[in-house]
Amino acid sequence: MTPPPPGEATARTADAAPIVLPAAHRHQRWSKAYASERIREALAIESNASQAFDVAAAARVYRTTGWLYKHWFRTECHGIENLPPGRVMLVANHGSHALAFDGASILTACLFEAEPPRIVRPMADHRLMELPMLGTSARRIGAVDGRPTSCINLLRDGATVLTFPEGSRAHQRSFRDRYKLAPFGSGFARVALLARTPIVPVAVVGAEEEAPLLANPRWLRKLVGTHSAPITPTLVFPLPAKHRLWFGDPIHLTGPITSGTVGTGVRLVREALAKLLADGLAAREHIFW
Numbered sequence: 001m002t003p004p005p006p007g008e009a010t011a012r013t014a015d016a017a018p019i020v021l022p023a024a025h026r027h028q029r030w031s032k033a034y035a036s037e038r039i040r041e042a043l044a045i046e047s048n049a050s051q052a053f054d055v056a057a058a059a060r061v062y063r064t065t066g067w068l069y070k071h072w073f074r075t076e077c078h079g080i081e082n083l084p085p086g087r088v089m090l091v092a093n094h095g096s097h098a099l100a101f102d103g104a105s106i107l108t109a110c111l112f113e114a115e116p117p118r119i120v121r122p123m124a125d126h127r128l129m130e131l132p133m134l135g136t137s138a139r140r141i142g143a144v145d146g147r148p149t150s151c152i153n154l155l156r157d158g159a160t161v162l163t164f165p166e167g168s169r170a171h172q173r174s175f176r177d178r179y180k181l182a183p184f185g186s187g188f189a190r191v192a193l194l195a196r197t198p199i200v201p202v203a204v205v206g207a208e209e210e211a212p213l214l215a216n217p218r219w220l221r222k223l224v225g226t227h228s229a230p231i232t233p234t235l236v237f238p239l240p241a242k243h244r245l246w247f248g249d250p251i252h253l254t255g256p257i258t259s260g261t262v263g264t265g266v267r268l269v270r271e272a273l274a275k276l277l278a279d280g281l282a283a284r285e286h287i288f289w
Contacts, residue, residue, distance in 0.1 A: 029112055030066035035059040038111050042119040046158045058119075062111060068101070069108040072240050073206065074289075077109045078280075079247035082200060083118065087155045088250070089192050089199045090120065090162040091269050093181060093277060094170035095207030097230040098238065102207035105243045106162060118160040123151055148191050155195035162202075163188045165266075171216050171228035178208035179277050181270060189265035193257050198250035199269055203276035205246070209287045210238035241287050246280045248272055 036059040043053060069075045090110075096102040103122050110118040123146030144150045146163070154161055164170065169182035192199050211232035220229035251272060253265040 030070055032059045032063045035062040038117040039119060042117040045116060065104045065108045069105055073105060073243040075105050075243040077113045077245045080109060080113050082247045082249050083114055084198050084250045087158050087197050088160050089197050090202050091188060091199055092164055092202040092204055093273060094164035094166050095204055097171060097213045098211040098232050098236040101210060101238055102204040103162060105245060106202055109245055121154050121159050121161045123161060123163045148187060151191050152195050155197045168228045171230050175212040179281060181274055184266050184270050186262050186266050189253060189262045192253050198252050200250050201248040201269060201273040201276055203246040203273060203280050205280040205284055206241045206243040209241040242289055244280055246276045248276050
């Protein structure tokens with residue numbers, strides 16, 4: 001597909017049916033051995049991805065996220081065939097408050113549902129990466145410190161990266177304002193332009209209801225040393241709200257790296273993601289099924 005003119009892009013809501021594997025393969029898809037196989041296949045696509053990547057540790061984590069994906073959130077995946085070959089940046093709304101279960105669903109979908117499989121590298125806050133348990137688990141599935149240089153290097157190696165441009169602002173959103181996108185940061189658009197990388201918007205429907213936000217107090221954020229410390233009715237344990245993932249069409253940003261081009265890119269991606277969310281919410285019949 002020919003890229004659009006500088007600063008312009010196109011996007012549409014994916015309307016494809018969820019991916020369904022043949023019955024003979026469904027029983028093994030969530031096993032550690034199968035996860036290891038898919039991880040190795042995904043790493044072979046990236047030029048330097050195998051460096052410092054523990055396949056066995058990642059497979060153990062994906063076995064857990066796979067169980068949550070299949071049995072707890074009963075995730076539906078739409079439009080994942082829209083992922084273009086080669087490097088790509090996924091831009092998603094951030095709805096999970098307690099833990100990043102929305103990100104885990106996206107990572108799991110890209111490993112088990114995409115063809116070829118993708119190892120998604122989440123851009124994580126450096127404070128999260130320093131936490132003993134969460135930081136360790138995040139690194140095992142490929143998360144990296146979300147600095148621009150780290151993201152650019154990964155993309156130039158052919159990686160798939162995931163970013164939530166709402167950042168910590170998403171954790172200030174009240175339950176009554178769920179799925180109303182907070183303002184986006186502009187860093188992701190600048191990185192996409194620098195690395196000449198297509199952007200695929202990903203709408204996650206269901207994450208806002210898994211752990212409704214009660215409060216995100218400043219004193220608790222200072223105590224734990226993170227940008228957000230949300231208090232929810234279920235603490236860190238999510239309700240079994242059904243997750244629905246909607247992958248949109250690739251958006252190509254081109255042109256000189258100026259504030260105008262970057263601003264146009266941010267607007268285009270935000271509008272595309274907002275439409276995916278609106279269409280996904282309209283198609284949902286119930287929160288839990």
